[in-house]
Amino acid sequence: MKKHLIVFTLLFVLILGACNSDTTNKKDKKTTSEPDQQSETFTYESEAGPIEVPSNPQRVIVLSTYAGDVMALDVNLVGVDSWSKMNPRFDEYLSNTVEVSDESLEQIIELEPDLIIGLSTINNIDKLSKIAPTVTYTYGKLDYLSQHLEIAKLLNKEEKAQTWIDDFKKRTHAAGEEIKAKIGKDATVSVIENFDKQLYVFGDNWGRGTEIIYQEMKLEMPEKVKEMALSDGYYALSLEVLPEFAGDYMIFSKSSDTDNSFTETDTYKNIPAVKNNQVYEVNAKEFYFNDPITLDFQLEYLKENFLGK
CATH class of the missing domain: 3.40.50.1980 (Nitrogenase molybdenum iron protein domain)
Known part of the structure; x- marks a missing residue:
């Protein structure tokens, strides 16, 4: 009381x-x-x-x-x-x-x-x-x-943070070189998400692995993504234009409690990355952020899927 x-x-x-x-x-x-x-x-x-x-x-x-x-x-x-x-x-x-x-x-x-x-x-x-x-x-x-x-x-806790940052940059740069050697330095990667009945594509600073893929690994972004998503960090788009934003490889940030029926459409199935089995699905709830715990997880996921290790 x-x-x-x-x-x-x-x-x-x-x-x-x-x-x-x-x-x-x-x-x-x-x-x-x-x-x-x-x-x-x-x-x-x-x-x-x-x-x-x-x-x-x-x-x-x-x-x-x-x-x-x-x-x-x-x-x-x-x-x-x-x-x-x-x-x-x-x-x-x-x-x-x-x-x-x-x-x-x-x-x-x-x-x-x-x-x-x-x-x-x-x-x-x-x-x-x-x-x-x-x-x-x-x-x-x-x-x-x-x-x-x-x-x-x-x-x-500055010293602890700086130690992690230095190590993280070394690990991501090394993995990026390996990935580029495997997929080709000109191969493009896009990051998409379906949230609340809306499709999004992301730039280089909006979580979901974008910081690692574009800022640290220096992997290529599709031109359409550069044009529409790089400035604001994200861009909302329709299924009809998704093929224009799709890279040679796609990271699909997917939530199980969202309607993902668009993946059953011919438009989606005919995207080259989909046809070539070069779409890597991730649990959106695990991939949202860009803190050290999430970044370490994202890095291991990307290495496993792009490099098989």
């Missing part, structure tokens, strides 16, 4: 807090340029400005996109977004982690986070900031590896 009263009181304060400035947050702040393991907090330079964060966070909530980055750095998560929670690749990491959203303020209070992370588009940032330091990022403002390093900076 006492716990529920405390939660209710905190929520009431959050709702009224929008009327107040954050002047109290400006008092007696310790300002440091780098995290200090001896100190409980340090000042992190976020997109929205400097913010005091824990030097060694123990109860982190991720409200969008970056759960895999936090898990890869061995930092404890107490709450994550629904997309991360439904990812079977994350099951072993999130068995005791609660699904939350930017609207579930009472639930977030009960989880007692010491740090909240999310995209800059999440709701209730002001209210969340009163529960715990809240740091947001604009998707695509940094490239995917720089984004991981930036999150590592926030979590005081």
Whole structure:
């Protein structure tokens, strides 16, 4: 009963807090340029400005996109977004982690986070900031590896992140050379997905293995994909024009709970990549993201399917 009263009181304060400035947050702040393991907090330079964060966070909530980055750095998560929670690749990491959203303020209070992370588009940032330091990022403002390093900076894990990045780049570049030697340096690869009754093709920075295929392995993108999807990261298209976007090889990010009957049509079956058995289907829920856990999985999948190992 006492716990529920405390939660209710905190929520009431959050709702009224929008009327107040954050002047109290400006008092007696310790300002440091780098995290200090001896100190409980340090000042992190976020997109929205400097913010005091824990030097060694123990109860982190991720409200969008970056759960895999936090898990890869061995930092404890107490709450994550629904997309991360439904990812079977994350099951072993999130068995005791609660699904939350930017609207579930009472639930977030009960989880007692010491740090909240999310995209800059999440709701209730002001209210969340009163529960715990809240740091947001604009998707695509940094490239995917720089984004991981930036999150590592926030979590005081830069060295661990940089070690993984250096090793990952070596592995992807080596695999890319092998794949090009096997399929030909001019062979094209496209990445497609069927989501909510709409077909999409992806550029070089929208998860689903695109960063590895195009940025690291330097595999060729079909000209039509370059024209329509490279700028925005993705492009919605109809089945009728899919053959124009299909590469010599296709990665098909497929969800079992979506209608995939288009694969039974003559239009799809007559695509050369389909006729040549050069379409590699992946579980969309496992392939969405571009964090280290997902990227390592994507790399092994691509090596297995393109190289047979």
